[in-house]
Amino acid sequence: MTPHPLIRVRDLNVHIDDHHILKHININIPDKSVTSIIGPSGCGKTTLLKTFNRLLDDTANVKVTGSVLVHDEDIYAPHAEVTHIRKKMGLLSQRPFPLPMSIYDNVAYGPRIHGIRKKSELDSIVEQQLKDTGLWEEVKDRLHSPAAKLSIGQQQRLCLARGLAVEPEIILGDESTSALDPLSTHKIEDLFVRLKEKYTIVLVTHILRQARRISDYIVFVYMGEIIEFGPTEEVLLDPKEELTKQYVKGFIS
Numbered sequence: 001m002t003p004h005p006l007i008r009v010r011d012l013n014v015h016i017d018d019h020h021i022l023k024h025i026n027i028n029i030p031d032k033s034v035t036s037i038i039g040p041s042g043c044g045k046t047t048l049l050k051t052f053n054r055l056l057d058d059t060a061n062v063k064v065t066g067s068v069l070v071h072d073e074d075i076y077a078p079h080a081e082v083t084h085i086r087k088k089m090g091l092l093s094q095r096p097f098p099l100p101m102s103i104y105d106n107v108a109y110g111p112r113i114h115g116i117r118k119k120s121e122l123d124s125i126v127e128q129q130l131k132d133t134g135l136w137e138e139v140k141d142r143l144h145s146p147a148a149k150l151s152i153g154q155q156q157r158l159c160l161a162r163g164l165a166v167e168p169e170i171i172l173g174d175e176s177t178s179a180l181d182p183l184s185t186h187k188i189e190d191l192f193v194r195l196k197e198k199y200t201i202v203l204v205t206h207i208l209r210q211a212r213r214i215s216d217y218i219v220f221v222y223m224g225e226i227i228e229f230g231p232t233e234e235v236l237l238d239p240k241e242e243l244t245k246q247y248v249k250g251f252i253s
């Protein structure tokens with residue numbers, strides 16, 4: 001049975017300039033699961049992900065219609081507050097972007113902005129998040145050295161720790177392992193699988209093997225439309241739609 005949906009998208013349409021980029025999107029993203037958005041290049045995967053935390057707001061000539069409900073709050077309602085919406089979501093991009101400060105300060109950054117000042121409280125948040133992202137043992141002796149000195153894979157886990165430190169409910173990942181070596185990729189994949197106990201995770205990936213390894217649900221997007229959505233095994237191994245079949249066999253890329 002599909003778990004309770006945390007994000008419900010209703011008749012979402014995105015136009016940029018004169019292009020109809022996302023067309024009549026309807027989907028329920030299950031809570032406490034990993035859902036991967038797959039599809040050929042340029043089909044609208046990243047655009048769909050960006051609608052979940054209103055990252056398209058900064059794009060020129062964009063028009064978004066329809067609704068995205070997180071719990072029961074429509075994040076596109078006129079009174080919706082973008083800061084409040086974004087606090088619920090951590091975003092992990094393709095490449096890590098640590099802030100130009102120490103490892104400790106990267107993780108403490110969000111909590112400090114939200115008013116936490118007590119050192120013991122910040123220490124405990126930093127330790128917990130670095131433990132949750134598997135970095136603690138690797139960095140506990142150099143918490144005050146610059147984040148930029150970490151490897152790219154460690155920087156990506158640090159960015160995840162930074163995002164988790166403000167206690168989001170949802171983690172969005174946009175091809176978050178594409179800049180990483182196989183070992184670091186494996187660590188991030190493992191993290192997503194562990195973190196789904198506490199978070200709802202939505203990922204964009206073009207790597208079908210990755211989608212199969214870590215996702216509970218798959219959304220297949222083609223030319224701005226959702227063609228198929230369902231449990232990973234069903235969509236990847238026994239797809240219902242002809243287009244999905246062609247995509248998983250590698251005939252569409």
Ligand SMILES: Nc1ncnc2c1ncn2[C@@H]1O[C@H](COP(=O)(O)OP(=O)(O)OP(=O)(O)O)[C@@H](O)[C@H]1O
Pocket residue numbers: 016021039040041042043044045046047048059060206
């Ligand atoms: N800011 C923008 N201005 C104009 N067109 C855009 C903009 N952002 C996205 N698009 C167009 O929207 C379509 C979908 O782009 P999107 O990045 O969502 O696709 P994608 O499936 O994530 O692609 P890829 O796998 O190559 O990253 C593309 O045709 C793209 O050119």
